[in-house]
Amino acid sequence: MSVLKLLAMAQAIADRSNGELLKEWIGLSHRLAKITGVAHIVAIQRIGRLDLLLRQIEAEVLADIQKPVEDREFFAADVLAAHSEMWVLRAYEIVRAADQQLDDRGEENASIAALKQRLGLVRIPIAKGEIQGMTKRRIKNDPIVLVRGDGSEPRPYAADGSYVMPPNMCSASGSLSWAAVDRETQRNDMIRRRDLADEMLALAVA
Numbered sequence: 001m002s003v004l005k006l007l008a009m010a011q012a013i014a015d016r017s018n019g020e021l022l023k024e025w026i027g028l029s030h031r032l033a034k035i036t037g038v039a040h041i042v043a044i045q046r047i048g049r050l051d052l053l054l055r056q057i058e059a060e061v062l063a064d065i066q067k068p069v070e071d072r073e074f075f076a077a078d079v080l081a082a083h084s085e086m087w088v089l090r091a092y093e094i095v096r097a098a099d100q101q102l103d104d105r106g107e108e109n110a111s112i113a114a115l116k117q118r119l120g121l122v123r124i125p126i127a128k129g130e131i132q133g134m135t136k137r138r139i140k141n142d143p144i145v146l147v148r149g150d151g152s153e154p155r156p157y158a159a160d161g162s163y164v165m166p167p168n169m170c171s172a173s174g175s176l177s178w179a180a181v182d183r184e185t186q187r188n189d190m191i192r193r194r195d196l197a198d199e200m201l202a203l204a205v206a
Contacts, residue, residue, distance in 0.1 A: 010053060010056070011049060011052075011053055013056060014049070014052040014053040014055065014056040015049065015052055017052075017055075017056060018052040018055055018056075021048075021051070021052060021055075021201075022048065022049070022052060024048075024201050025044065025045060025047075025048025025049070025051065025052075025201065026045060026048070028044060028048070028200070028201055028203065028205075029041045029042075029044035029045045029048065031203075031205045031206065032044055032094070032098060032203065032205050034205070034206075035098045035101050035102060035109075035112075035205060036094060036097045036098045036101060037097070037101065040094055040097060043090065043094055044094055046090075047087055047090050047091050047094065050083065050086070050087050050090075051087060051197045053083065054080075054083055054084060054087060054175075054193065054194075054197075055194070057076075057079060057080055057083065057174075058080065058173060058174030058175050058176075058194070059174055060076075060174075061073075061076045061077065061080050061169070061174050062169075062171075062173070062174030064076050065169075077169070080169070080174075080176055081167060081176055084175075084176040084193045085126050087193060087197070088119060088122050088123050088126060088193065088196065089123060089126065089127060091119055091196065091197075091200060092116070092119040092120060092123040095112060095115050095116045095119055095200070096116055098112050098205075099112050099113060099116050109203075109204065109205065110204075111199075111202070111203050111204040111205075112203060112205070114199075115196070115199050115200060115203065118189075118191060118196060118199070119196060120132050121180035121181070121182055121189065121191060122165070122178050122180050122191055122196070125163055125164075125165035125178070125180070125181075126165070128161060129160075129161035129162060129163050129164070130159045130160075130161065130163055131157065131159075131163055131181045131183060132180075132181075132182075132183070133183050133184065134157065134159055134183055135159060136158075136159050139157065139158065139159060143156060143157070144156075144157045144183070145157065146163075165178050165179065165180060165181075166178065166179040167179075168190070170192050170194070173192070173194055175192045175193050175194035175195075176192070176193050177190050177191060177192040177193065178190070178191050
């Protein structure tokens with residue numbers, strides 16, 4: 001069986017398993033496109049279907065890790081991570097476009113701005129290997145030191161593409177999550193991909 005056919009079957013399974021969510025993504029695509037512009041309707045629906053596929057993968061990966069090591073799917077975690085990162089990068093650009101259009105009109109939407117910020121906390125490390133908002137100029141005036149979760153191995157942070165954001169997997173949902181550094185609040189926030197998708201579906205747009 002071809003890879004193309006297998007992928008089509010996987011998407012069909014995900015769509016059938018999450019039919020109500022698929023309707024929500026389609027509805028959001030038309031509502032949000034009133035802000036972003038109609039060119040984004042298809043893009044929103046595509047990340048919606050990717051969200052459904054990811055939810056299916058998340059459930060199966062969660063079940064897979066309960067098996068003996070020798071019976072597990074060897075590349076399951078890589079597949080989950082690659083698709084989760086792809087979802088974040090595309091979702092960020094859609095939300096950023098909405099925020100930009102609002103700014104150009106002199107308007108604001110608190111839920112869009114908040115989601116853009118949270119997506120950015122994950123997107124910048126994935127795309128650039130850097131912490132959001134930490135430019136070389138800012139580091140010079142406001143240096144930070146990175147340490148492991150147990151407080152070990154402290155090292156100065158440098159905006160040079162070497163920062164790796166610690167990933168994890170939610171034991172309740174199977175969703176990939178990241179320990180994102182929020183420089184503004186001085187916190188490490190554990191952000192789940194599935195939560196970002198739910199927040200996008202819940203955006204306050206008419």
